[in-house]
Amino acid sequence: MIHVQQLTKAYADLKRGQFLAVSGVTFQATAGQIFGLLGPNGAGKTTVLRILSTILRPTSGTAIINGYDLRTQPALIRHQIGFVSTNTAVYDRMTAWEMVEYFGRLYGLADDELRERMERIFLRLQMNDFRDQVGAKMSTGMKQKVSIARAIVHDPPVLIFDEATVGLDVLVARALLKTVMELREQGKCIVFSTHIMREAERLCDKIAIMYRGHILSEGSLPELLERYHETDLEELFFRLLTDYDAAPALAGNPR
Amino acid sequence: MQWSKIKLIFLRELRDQLRDRRTLFTIAVLPLILYPLLGMSFLQVAQFTREHRSTILLQGADDLPSTPRLLDGENFAAEVCPGSEAQLLRIVPRPSPQPAPAAEELRQEAQKAIRSGQCDAVVYFPHDFGERLAAARAAMDADATSGDAETVSPPPIPEPRVFASTANDKSRIAADRVERILRRWRELMVQQNLRHRNIPLAATEPFHLVDTDVAEExxxxxxxxxxxxxxxxxxxxxxxxxxxxxxxxxxxxxxxxxxxxxxxxxxxxxxxxxxxxxxxxxxxxxxxxxxxxxxxxxxxxxxxxxxxxxxxxxxxxxxxxxxxxxxxxxxxxxxxxxxxxxxxxxxxxxxxxxxxxxxxxxxxxxxxxxxxxxxxxxxxxxxxxxxxxxxxxxxxxxxxxxxxxxxxxxxxxxxxxxxxxxxxxxxxxxxxxxGVIFREGERWSLGAWLRHLWRFRERTPTFGMAILCGVSLLLVRFFASFLIGTPQSWSAFAVVLLATQLALIALPPLLMTGMLTTSWRQTMLLRWPGFPSLFSAVFLALAFHPAALVLHELIQWLYPLSPDVRAAAGTINALAAEAHWLPRLLVLALTPAICEELAFRGFILSGLRHMGHKWGAIVVSSLFFGAVHGMLQQSLSACAVGIVIGYIAVQTGSLLPCILFHVTHNSLVLTVGVHGPRLVDQFPQLRWIYQVQQDQFRYQPYVTIAGLVLAAGFLAWYRLLPFRATEEERLRSLLEHQALRPAAK
Structure with missing residues (x-):
């Protein structure tokens, strides 16, 4: 479903000059699977996900998403994905219903089909209580539900969640993770970035540990633990990061 | 692009904005309340303006002639000041100081009185004003009876003074009002004098001027x-x-x-x-x-x-x-x-x-x-x-x-x-x-920026460096124009021009290339383009010249040169004509061609191409090239020529054809443009190429058209060259040609 090949993204700033925010990232995710990108802040997770959702263009490398090439067919890829960003990204002066309807129409859904889907999604995500409430008056949980509803209204085969639980209370975060798991059951291919170990452990079928723009290791949780003879994901995570920092020459990446 | 999506986005944004109280206030509420409020204020202000009285300090009020009267008690007499005006004036009479103060002393006194708000204007009559007026009249009478103008010396004309401050509106209005009254008083005196000497009043006004406004209502x-x-x-x-x-x-x-x-x-x-x-x-x-x-x-x-x-x-x-x-x-x-x-x-x-x-x-x-x-x-x-x-x-x-x-x-x-x-x-x-949409906040400091420029130099300048270079050239050129005087000889003119080109046009981009980039070759397009490109550049300049001349004429017709500029251009042409043809070509054709190409097609165009738009870069570099020529008419011509040279630079990836085009073009302007009429006189057979009409030298129309066709041919040939796109240009091209629908299977 998703084949990411040698994805690289270079930026420039006053302090570092030209630097690689993402360097040679390669991974694959299939339908019915949650692929977790686990890494600390600044690891390059958001950049990878922004590239996959065609918001940013890669400096080199590419990705094939549901058969479409990221570099040459970004407009077609947008029909295949639903993107839920870190911030809830909700319009302050639109109601929940209007927002989801707006995006449904942007995806070219016909009136009847759109209405039927929205009714179903609003029921499933328990959004009917605030369907006529404007964004400015919603709680963070409500906003995140709207964000998910907007991302799945066109029933995309691929869903991208960028640190979607940041800022949510435990109850709402738990509900969101449940929704993500339900979406996996429906056969969606999900890329889920997080820096919370427990989320990755509970949710992800495959985990890639990212640090300083690189994927340090990738596999299912048991595979990773067995590969490094660790019993705990958190310990493994710290070990990989420490090893990387201790061996800059091996990493080949200027810090 | 799909209209349905544009409409959808438009309607959403419209609805969103209409729900914003701040926007609604700016677009709907503000206009509805602003002008009525301004109108009300205007009416109030107008009322105050009409009712404002001017206070006039009248010095020497005690020694004025009794006929015609200027004053009636403590007001201006009705003969010189109608009732409506009288209401707007208040007089503070004072005797004239004795002995008569000096002019500067009077000015300072008046300034003090106006500044302190004691009055709005001061009218000063010297203490002997009445006597001098009577003496002047008596002298005129004597002159009239003797009939010998040479024996009677003209009497000194009395000079009352009005002091007002032009920096103060109230004072200016007061001065206007009192001067109007004094003029009327003077007219009455003239009429009195005429009557005294039995001359009809019509003698002062031999005809009436009638104004008629032909504008429609x-x-x-x-x-x-x-x-x-x-x-x-x-x-x-x-x-x-x-x-x-x-x-x-x-x-x-x-x-x-x-x-x-x-x-x-x-x-x-x-x-x-x-x-x-x-x-x-x-x-x-x-x-x-x-x-x-x-x-x-x-x-x-x-x-x-x-x-x-x-x-x-x-x-x-x-x-x-x-x-x-x-x-x-x-x-x-x-x-x-x-x-x-x-x-x-x-x-x-x-x-x-x-x-x-x-x-x-x-x-x-x-x-x-x-x-x-x-x-x-x-x-x-x-x-x-x-x-x-x-x-x-x-x-x-x-x-x-x-x-x-x-x-x-x-x-x-x-x-x-x-x-x-x-x-x-x-x-x-x-x-x-x-870079624009996801621009992130970064703490900026001059030191960090300068370090960044030095440590992280790239092969070619960035877009920002190119803009900085262009703006710097314009500023330096602007300020230098005030420092450089008008040369009086060819040698002085040549020195000024060479110094300007080398120090103000070529040096800044050369320094910036050395300090801010790592590749002279890529920045200054120092590569051998092959003989065909070089020959084509020369022939393109020849073919393009008739059209450039027509364009130049068109620009001068649209924006005619002012007489001053025309005179200055004439002086420069005269100085250039003094010189031998070789130094003239070296100074006026070759040097600018090299220096300007290094700056505009070298450093600036190389940097601008990072914007990812070949034509955008060419046009912006040409705008800088045009602007540096200073005079609007010259700038527009130069801008058009700059676009052609910019295209050659991009297509060949070399500065040499650009310099050759530029030097050929400049040489043609100097020889054909300046000496064309003389050449046609000397060699009449050239008339099948050139024509001279009303002192205007131009190519025959068929030569201009043939030149344009040839120029188009050369440009088409350049288009076939495999030009080297920048990374940004490649990305943009990829984006513009992306697939929007799945390929048919």
Missing amino acids: VSRRAVVWSKILPFVVLIWALTGAFYPAIDLCAGEKERGTLETLLSSPALRGEIVWGKLLTVMTFSTATALLNLASIGLTGTFIISRLTSLGGAIRIGLPPLGAMLWLAVALIPISALFSALSLAIAAFARSSKEGQYYLMPLLMITLPLMMIPLLPSVELDWGSSLIPVSGMMLLLRAVIEGQFRDAITHLPSVILVTMACCWLSIRWAIDQFNNE
């Missing part, structure tokens, strides 16, 4: 509105565009919704068009509501002033003018909306966006002010100036000059549409530019 009424209304409407169109644009771009970035929208199937172009239509709607609505409000308020105020019997010279705003303004508003709103959107896209937050309004105003305000200048009229030249042309067209329509308006309508529309297209293109480019 509508035009007379419209004349003030024709200047006010376009200005007000354009200012509000700009303001009405900017604030929604900030909310739709910077506001969306702040809320994080822009990221979501960019990951939706809407193309960047569709997003920009949707937002643009929204901004345009608000810009037009704001301007229209202001127009309606100013029209209604103006009508009310004028009716009120008329009913109060005030002498007003403006009529009601003509309805036709308002309709024309509404029509012209659409393209102007489109232009301002696209500009605002492109600028607002750059802002990271709404607050930052507010700061960008000022530079936009600073650029557009002068264009709006040009038509307000009294000597500026709608003609071919002014109709080609963006914004100003449209304002002048509107003025012509409002004043009823329909023939002028229709004549220049196509050029105004063409320029406005071209500007709209460029602005929209810029806005779309901004949305396609990750």
Whole structure:
């Protein structure tokens, strides 16, 4: 479903000059699977996900998403994905219903089909209580539900969640993770970035540990633990990061 | 692009903005309350203005002649000051100081009195004013009876003085009022003298001058509105565009919704068009509501002033003018909306966006002010100036000059549409530019920036460096023009020109290349392009020259040279004519060709190409190239030539053909342009190529056309060359040619 090949993204700033925010990232995710990108802040997770959702263009490398090439067919890829960003990204002066309807129409859904889907999604995500409430008056949980509803209204085969639980209370975060798991059951291919170990452990079928723009290791949780003879994901995570920092020459990446 | 998506985005943004109280206040509430409030204030102020009395300190009031009277008690006499004026003047009489003070002392005393508010103006009559007046009259009588003008010395003319401060409005008005009265008094004295000598009064006025205003009533009424209304409407169109644009771009970035929208199937172009239509709607609505409000308020105020019997010279705003303004508003709103959107896209937050309004105003305000200048009229030249042309067209329509308006309508529309297209293109480019859309805040310091420039140098200059270089060249050239005097000989002229070219044009980009880039070869396009490219450049310059000459004439017809500039150009030509042809070509053709190519097609064009737009880079570098020539007419010609040379630079990737084109072009201008008429006189057989008409030297029309065809051929050949695109140009091309629908299986 998703084949990411040698994805690289270079930026420039006053302090570092030209630097690689993402360097040679390669991974694959299939339908019915949650692929977790686990890494600390600044690891390059958001950049990878922004590239996959065609918001940013890669400096080199590419990705094939549901058969479409990221570099040459970004407009077609947008029909295949639903993107839920870190911030809830909700319009302050639109109601929940209007927002989801707006995006449904942007995806070219016909009136009847759109209405039927929205009714179903609003029921499933328990959004009917605030369907006529404007964004400015919603709680963070409500906003995140709207964000998910907007991302799945066109029933995309691929869903991208960028640190979607940041800022949510435990109850709402738990509900969101449940929704993500339900979406996996429906056969969606999900890329889920997080820096919370427990989320990755509970949710992800495959985990890639990212640090300083690189994927340090990738596999299912048991595979990773067995590969490094660790019993705990958190310990493994710290070990990989420490090893990387201790061996800059091996990493080949200027810090 | 799909209209359905544009419409969807437009309707959403429109609804969103209509739910924003701040936007509604700016576009709807403010115009509705602003002008009535201003109108009320105006009426109040007008009332105060009418009732303000001027206090006049009258020194020497005790020694004035009794006939004709200037004063009647402590007021001006009714003969010199009608009742309505008398009410506006209060006299503070004082005896004349003795002995008579010096002029400077008098000035200081008056200044003190006006500054302290004791009076608004001071009138000073010397203590012997009456006696001197009588003496002057007696001398005139004696002169008349003796009939011998040479034996009687002319008596000194008495000189009363009026002291007022031009820096103080009240003082200026007081001086006007009292001077009017003194003039009337003087006329009465003249009449008295004439009567005394039995000369008819008509002797002082041998004929009456009768003024007749041929303007129609509508035009007379419209004349003030024709200047006010376009200005007000354009200012509000700009303001009405900017604030929604900030909310739709910077506001969306702040809320994080822009990221979501960019990951939706809407193309960047569709997003920009949707937002643009929204901004345009608000810009037009704001301007229209202001127009309606100013029209209604103006009508009310004028009716009120008329009913109060005030002498007003403006009529009601003509309805036709308002309709024309509404029509012209659409393209102007489109232009301002696209500009605002492109600028607002750059802002990271709404607050930052507010700061960008000022530079936009600073650029557009002068264009709006040009038509307000009294000597500026709608003609071919002014109709080609963006914004100003449209304002002048509107003025012509409002004043009823329909023939002028229709004549220049196509050029105004063409320029406005071209500007709209460029602005929209810029806005779309901004949305396609990750550096703009995802610009992150970074703590900026001069030290860090300079370190960055040195440590992280790239092979070619960045876009910002190219702009910095262009702006620096313009500034240095501007200030140097004040320091460099007019040379008086060819040798002085040659030294000035060489120094200017080497130190002010070539040196800055050479230094910047050495300090800010790592590759002289790539930055300055130092590669061998092959002989065909070099020959083509020379022949292209030859073929292009007739068209360049026609363009030069056209520009001078549109924007004629002022006599001063023409004289200065004549002096320079005369100095150049003194020199032998070889040094002349070296100084005026070869040196500028090398220095200017290093700067504009070398450093600047190499940097500008990082914007990812080949033609954008060529045009911007040509604008700098044109602007550095200083004089508008020369700048426009140079800009056109710069576009051709820029294209050669991009296609060949080498500076050599550019230098060859430039030197050939300059040489042709110097030889054929300056010595053409003499050459045709010497060699009449050249008349099949050239013609001399009314001292104008030009090519035969068929030579110009053949030259253009040949030039097009050479350019087509250059187009076939495999030009080296920059990484940014490749990316943009990829984006513009992306697949929008799945390939048929």
